[in-house]
Amino acid sequence: MKQLVSGNDAIFEGAFRAGTTYFAGYPISPTSEILQRAALRSEEDPKFHFLQAEDEIAAAIATISASLAGAKAFTATSGPGFSLMQEALGWGHVVEAPCVFVNSMRVGPSTGMPTQPAQSDLLQIKAGSAGDYYPIAFYPHSVEECFRLTVTAFNAAEESLSPVILLADAFLSHLYELVDLEQIKTEIVPRSKGPLGKGQRLFTGTAHDKIGNVKTSDPVIYREWLGELKDRHLRVAEKYPLFEYLPCKDSNILLIAFGITSRIISALKERFSIFRPIRIYPVLEKELREVTQSYPRIIVIEGSDGQYASWVEWAIGRKVMKVPCLGGGFKLKWIQSQIEDRLRGEGR
């Protein structure tokens, strides 16, 4: 039966479909509903554990610890909370704890504009924590996709043995759509990592060798370990080369947008070709190169000041035009006028 479901509800149900048994969080708009639903679920289901932590630092640490203990775990937050979670995110990559971090983006920096939508945490997912790591991040654009991609994120986490990030925005979190979640078919990757209490392993954030001995001054062991981590993450990312491409025969202009902005500009699909990356990170390098080949002009429309555009430029090796929708004002008319401006500036 079709029901009105919000993005937040769909994320929670998706996590439940994937087999989660642990949620930790701290109240923050726009993901508080996920926390509330987890609290209710923990009362109904004795196998489901829930922690309203004292801060996002604790929520993130709890998520990763729950994963080490053997539960499929997730947490949900917004930009300011995600900043606090960065420490744990780095730790999660080193101790190889599969779990999911949901970041529903709002206008930043800092408290920013609660709660206007934005897409400006892309650099934060990639490089918010110290050191080199290779996160995988997905970004849905509809309520149904919130559900599907949450399951995908859990699967990718199990395969890559790392925290996987599910992006959303304030708009999408509170977007209600008619969907029948029960009818959606999904594949679930089961738990692969042995839970705690099974041996004499050391899960440490310090550099270590394969049996868990701390090694803090051996570059060879470190390079070997990081190389393996990178290979595994890129291999898993390749399994999910998710994007959507809507070519328009009459246009030699390509619009690139994702998440809620792609939803808004889908009204322009008769005039422009549209490319929507779903796997935000690692960047869809090959796919972007192939698609952009036949387009002399590319416009990236996003809710940040050119964060994804810089990745596109890096991937395809040439300049693109940017339409930054800042301050939460995602209006089709305004975006349209901005596109016209850019094209006029090009001397059309």
Next chain:
Amino acid sequence: MMDRSYKELLKMRRFPHTWCPGCGIGSVLKNVAMVMKELGWNDKNTVAVSGIGCSGRMSGYMNLDAVHTPHGRALTAAETIKTVRSDLNVVVLSGDGDLGSIGGNHLLHTSRRNPDLTVFCNDNEIYGLTGGQAGPTTPQGTKTITSPRGEPYLPLRLGRILTQQAPYFYARTTVYHLNHFKNCIREALLWKGFSFVDIISDCSELNGRRLGFKTAHQMFKWFDERFHIVEGVRDHLQEDELGIAKREVEEVLKPKEEAKAKVEVAAEQLKPFTLDELQTFDGTEGKPIYVAYKGKVYDLSKSPLFQGEKRMRCHIAGKDLTKDIDMAPHGDDLIFKFPLVGRLK
């Protein structure tokens, strides 16, 4: 012959360990392992969690599944592991900087939620691993490399913080008072709920030498001078006492009953007001603020919320507020605090 079977719980292949000669951490690790062995805790039923610092390395030397968290987060990690796997025993091995400073917020809230954990805090009053900076428990006046003129602030009193809300288990001991030390470890491991053992330990290389102690043993003698053991179970410990403070249930503090019996004033003796008369006492032009409640008139001039205003939220001065107060989120006890001045006609 001494029983050395506790070594099964230690990764002897990784020895010699990383700590300096004379450090108290080795003693903490050994004694915790000895008591755990006695109680039958092993790699099948126990997980060790630690934070960052010299003391954080302890978990890596234990023959258990161990989790070495980022700085300060050991308690949160331990609590979660206990939540997800209630069949496992969870011990936290960490230090005063990790638990009291960077993890201070987690200490407050994890102890409040009272999960069944045992925390061993190697309290050496210094940040040792980073070179001897002043820590949260460094005594006032101590010279360190970040307090060259002496630590200006009072130290964090872990014992006072942790014995404010029951249930609690707080033990203070030192690495020198060995029997007492082992006894505290045993009692803490057996305690159902959050137990915290504050182990006064020495960092002779990076703290002791600067304080003027030539050897670790001199520091131990100093502990003996500073502290004395108190027998029996206490509610709280003084700063110079070693012992166990525990309590299972919170003492319910009831608000004290008003001692003076309220003198019922006969209705006839009160000054009668009509509603129109009452309305003139609305606080304007220096007049008092009167309101009526259940047929009686009260003087609310002293109410801080009415100051210079004719109205306080939805309550209007000079009116019969019987209905308003019955519907208000607060009780009628608020109005009884004010002097009774008359009755409604």
